[in-house]
Amino acid sequence: MTIFFWIIQLIATPALSPLCIGIIKKIKAKFQNRQGASIVQPYKDIWKLMHKDEVISPDASWIFRSAPYIIFTTTIIVGLSIPLFASFLKNALTGDLLVVAYTFALGTFFLALAGMDTGSAFGGFGSSREATISALAEGGLILSFFAVSVIIGTTNLFTISRAGILLSTSFFLPAMLAFIGFFIILLAETGRFPFDNPATHLELTMIHEAMILEYSGKKLALIEWAAANKFFIFAALGVNLFFPYGIAQSASMGALFIGVAALLIKILGICCIVALIESSMAKLRFFRLPDLLIISFILSAVAIGLSQTL
Amino acid sequence: MIDAMISEIGFVFLLSLFAMGAAGSLCFKKRDTLANGWQNFFAIIGSLWGIIFSIGAFFVTRGISFAATSSVFPLLSFSFHIDKLSAFFIFVISLITLFCSIYGIGYIKHFYKKYNIGALGFFYHLFIAGMLMVVTASNGLFFLVAWEIMAIASYFLVVYDHNDNDTVKAGSLYLIMTYAGTSCIILSLLLLYAYTGSFDFAAITSSVALIPVSVKNAIFVLSLIGFGAKAGIIPFHIWLPAAHPAAPSHVSALMSGVMIKTGIYMMIRMFMDILEPAPLWWGLTVLIIGSVSALLGVLYALTEHDIKKLLAYHSIENIGIILLGLGSAMVFASVGNTPLALFGLGAALFHTVNHAVFKSLLFLSAGSIINQTHTRNMEEYGGLIKYMPLTAFFFLIGSMAISALPPFNGFFSEWMTFQVLLQGILSAEIVVKSIFVLATGALALTGGLALACFVKAFGVTFLARPRNSDVPRARESSWPLRAGMGALATVCLLFGIFSGYLAPLLARTGASSFLASANTAPSAASALLAPNGFGSVSGPVFFILFVFILLCVIAAAKYIVNKKQKINIGATWDCGANLTPRTEITATGFARSIVCIFSGILKPSLQHEIQYHDAHTRYVPKSRIVNLRMRDVYQSYFYVPLIQFITALSLRIKAIQSGNINMYVLYIFIAVVTALFLS
Incomplete structure (x- = not known):
């Protein structure tokens, strides 16, 4: 039975992630008074890209060729290592928040190298910006995680989401501060406004799109899919660490049903907030971004200062 | 039989192997090939025996002590004591020496006819023997003798390339800083002698209660400066980025991987063994110094484009990370929380050996590149992955390990350091708590910046197109170089996978040596366990999961979805301009945004020198020179x-x-x- 849940968990991330992107695009289109593409369009895009031929630069090495597979693999591993719909599943082997942070770093490492590999100025600058943003974001990410783990007394993500709802206890303030800190990092790490514009290829705004400019075909599909996975994982982490409402605490049918439904509704909520932010504010100038990241860092540090162990 | 070998005889045999190597190298100095063969043969044999001996000595519970006194100098006795801590450091020294010597067989060849190979071998062996004596000496005066042998031998190795003026300068700086540090060490040892009446470490330890608190604090500060200068803590690190690049690469690997760790060894010995019990503020001071060294080390590394200097700055960063583990161990020891102190010490020691492995791997790969391209400037590399694929692969593994990416060893020791810092955050006292929060933040930022720095180092060196016409002439290095690097890369992976067994073993180092009984130390398991059930991570599971999913993804993408896919080769999109090496991003450009963000610390200055065709109207520039400089804060202040x-x-x-x-x-x-x- 447990094996069955793990397989669902394994499939859930890649299966649901393109939907999130589709929903965000749809909401943004509505804000812009457009009809917009269907919410399943990202699936069709991935399918289409999978069936296209590829063009690879003669300058590219095996790093460029293997990076999409490695990046996609890291997102699958992280998808297995975090609580999605059930906290009774216990992953004491990779379900640690530092493992999650550094496995994403592994993906970032190869993505940034792949950006430099083709030798175009675009890719190089995209990599430089990505490395800068993720270097600063890592501090905020780890500290916001630590704020929660200091309160609950563990770094295991499943145990944290099992321990209960922080917001309804006396830890409301630190948990809320840490969540705001985390949310800023979510926007930064997944390449969303105000950090990056996922919709354009303008050289002034782009980070993620610049690095993957030379990719095509299957490899592009994998990278886009991995980016969607990353968004889904960050959204799931945000809702399950800070608002673990409804997450299945036992393997009963009812609890599981509520768990899955709660996950979908909460992630839909995160998608709405992200879409709202993208529709209502402008992208920040690159050198204003560190300010935002350092705010996240400080918020989380304050959250740790305010928190005590349960 | 085994008992007889793992005893003083075994250790004297170990030292005599290196003495033979030193003497033989001098004898055969006229014949390059023979001198090379002799020195590396004895270094390999010696280090192999060192590994066996240290593993044996690690499991000898009582420790090995022996002494040779002479009546001429009553205070100086050649006394050795090998406990678990010493055995661990003998292991680290031997392990790195083994791979550096294998590498040396091929590497030394390019010095033939130019320099004296025998002298290199003599000082190389003297240097290793010096380090071995430093970590085993149990008498203050004898320790100083060993410390000096190590320092002087390494000085001669640094200035080996003595036709280069910069090298000689770097050597002088190294010598000055070493002696400044040594003078502090001498003072602290004299203070110990003044109050306890002995130079013998065991005697000092037993009568440490006689030392007044203020004197004890003075000893702490003096030895922190003295050993810190050797370890390379900021602000006493200035010799490190100068001296390490100047030495031959396999010596750089030893200096950066092992020699600076002797400073760490003595800090552990002094603060956690001899001067025990230590007040709380010692540990907090070490934590602060560790945070500053880690953060500034990586920031200065980002600004470098000399590949060996970049690596040297990363040594400072990693010493900082080790000190974070050691500092937390000291804090927990002073509040009497032995299990956490042991875990912290384990984190520090595990990072010590991990850093030794991946840093020497990186230095050896850098040496292999420099050998082919004849420059240390990263801006003149580019595209080397096509000409030196194996070196590139080994450098990649080293980069991933030092950036703490799983499943390599660096991740697991940083994980332990994070866990022990997290335990510190839980402490009730607000001062202690905030220092731990800052240290955690510093470590998290350091991890991110190190990643950025190694994306830069690997990307600019190996990827894209060559930036220099010399690069396409580069060839893959000869087999000894590849063997040395390949073995170290394997060790990087193995130490990561078996971290669950290794780290608890290291945590027990303190347990039976000086801190407490062994039953409070963490137990070995396939997964690495944090104290108080705080978390766990399994190296083997992560590795297997990663490889398995990666293979599945590749198989699915390649053989199931769209088997008919064609891959065309087409030039990189060039915006209509011709792609030249100048259109690629440079190391300076890559790090520019981070340098700007941290401009408060790095103090970059930008100078434009423009010459115009028309000097009066200044419309048409003829040439433009841009100077980007950093001002060293510690230098100026x-x-x-x-x-x-x-x-x-x-x-x-x-x-x-x-x-x-x-x-x-x-x-x-x-x-x-x-x-x-x-x-």
């Missing part, structure tokens, strides 16, 4: 005032230096009379 002070003091003292010999005789006379009266 620490060393410049210090040097000014010393110069001013020297000028004052010059007044009594009249040059008249009668005056000097008078001084001697006064000194003798004073001494007579005082005694």
Whole structure:
């Protein structure tokens, strides 16, 4: 039975992630008074890209060729290592928040190298910006995680989401501060406004799109899919660490049903907030971004200062 | 049989192997090939025996002590004591020496006919033997002798390439800083002698209660400066980025991987063993120094484009991370929480051996690149992955390990450091808590910046197109170089996978040596466990999961979805301009945004020099030179005032230096009379 849940968990991330992107695009289109593409369009895009031929630069090495597979693999591993719909599943082997942070770093490492590999100025600058943003974001990410783990007394993500709802206890303030800190990092790490514009290829705004400019075909599909996975994982982490409402605490049918439904509704909520932010504010100038990241860092540090162990 | 070997005889045999190597190298100095073969053969045999011996000594519960005293110098006794901590450091020294010597067989060849190979072998062996004696000496004076042998031998190795003026300069800086540090160490040992009446470490430990608190604090500060200068803590690190790049690469690997760790060894010995019990603020001081060294080390590394200097700055960063583990261990030891102290010490020691492995791997790969391209400037590399694929692969593994990416070893020791810092955050005292929060933040930021720095280092060196016409002439290195690097890369992965077994073993180092009984130490398991059930991570599971999913993804993408896919080769999109090496991003450009963000610390300055075709109207520029410089904060706020002070003091003292010999005789006379009266 447990094996069955793990397989669902394994499939859930890649299966649901393109939907999130589709929903965000749809909401943004509505804000812009457009009809917009269907919410399943990202699936069709991935399918289409999978069936296209590829063009690879003669300058590219095996790093460029293997990076999409490695990046996609890291997102699958992280998808297995975090609580999605059930906290009774216990992953004491990779379900640690530092493992999650550094496995994403592994993906970032190869993505940034792949950006430099083709030798175009675009890719190089995209990599430089990505490395800068993720270097600063890592501090905020780890500290916001630590704020929660200091309160609950563990770094295991499943145990944290099992321990209960922080917001309804006396830890409301630190948990809320840490969540705001985390949310800023979510926007930064997944390449969303105000950090990056996922919709354009303008050289002034782009980070993620610049690095993957030379990719095509299957490899592009994998990278886009991995980016969607990353968004889904960050959204799931945000809702399950800070608002673990409804997450299945036992393997009963009812609890599981509520768990899955709660996950979908909460992630839909995160998608709405992200879409709202993208529709209502402008992208920040690159050198204003560190300010935002350092705010996240400080918020989380304050959250740790305010928190005590349960 | 085993008992007889794992004893003083075994250790003396170990030292004599290196002595044979040293003597033989001098004898055969006229014949390059023979000298090379001799020195590396004995180094390999010696280090192999060192590994076996240290593993054996690690499991000998009582420790190995022996001494050779002479009646001529009653205070100086050649006494050794090998406990678990010493055995661990013998292991690290031997492990790195083994791979560096294999590498050396091929690497030394390019010095043939130019330099004296015998001298290299002599100092190389003297250096290793010196380090081995440093980590085993149990007498203060003998320790100083060993420390000096290590320092002087490494000085001669640094200036080995003595036709280069910069090298000689770097060597002098190294010598000055070493002696500044050693003087602090001598002072602290003399203070210990003054209050306990012995130079013997065991005797000092037993009568440490006689030392007043203020003196103890003075000893702490002096030895922190003295051993910190060797370890390379900021601000006493300036010799490190100068000296390490100057030495031959396999020596750089030893210096950066192992020699600076002798400073760490002595810090553990002094603060957690000899001077125990330590007050709380010692640990907090070490934590702060560790945070500053880690963060500034990686920031300065980002600004470098000399590949060996970049690696040297990363040594400073990693010493900082080790000190974070050690500092937390000291804090927990002073509040009496032995299990956490052991875990912290385990984190520090595990990072010590991990850093030794991946840093020497990186230095060896850098040496292999420099050998082919004849420059240390990263801006002149580019595209080397096509010409030196194996070196590139090994450098990639080293980069991933040092950036703490799973499943390599660096991740697991940083994970332990994070866990022990997290335990510190839980402490109730607000000062302690906030220092731990800052240290955690510093470590998290350091991890991210190290990743950025190694994306830069690997990307600019190996990827894209060559930036220099020399690069396409580069060839893959010869087999000894590849063997040395490949073995270290394998060790990086193995130490990561078996971290669950290794780390608890290291945590027990302190348990039976000095801290407490062994049953409070963490137990070995396939997964690495944090104290108090805080978390766990399994190296083997992560590795298997990663490889398995990666293979599945590749198989699915390649063979299931769209098997008919064609892959065309087409030039990189060039925006209509021709792609030249100048359109690629440079190391300076890559790090520019981070440098700008941290401009408060790095103090970059930008100067434009523009020459115009039309000097009056200034419309058409002819040439443009951009100078980007960093100002060293510690240089301008620490060393410049210090040097000014010393110069001013020297000028004052010059007044009594009249040059008249009668005056000097008078001084001697006064000194003798004073001494007579005082005694």
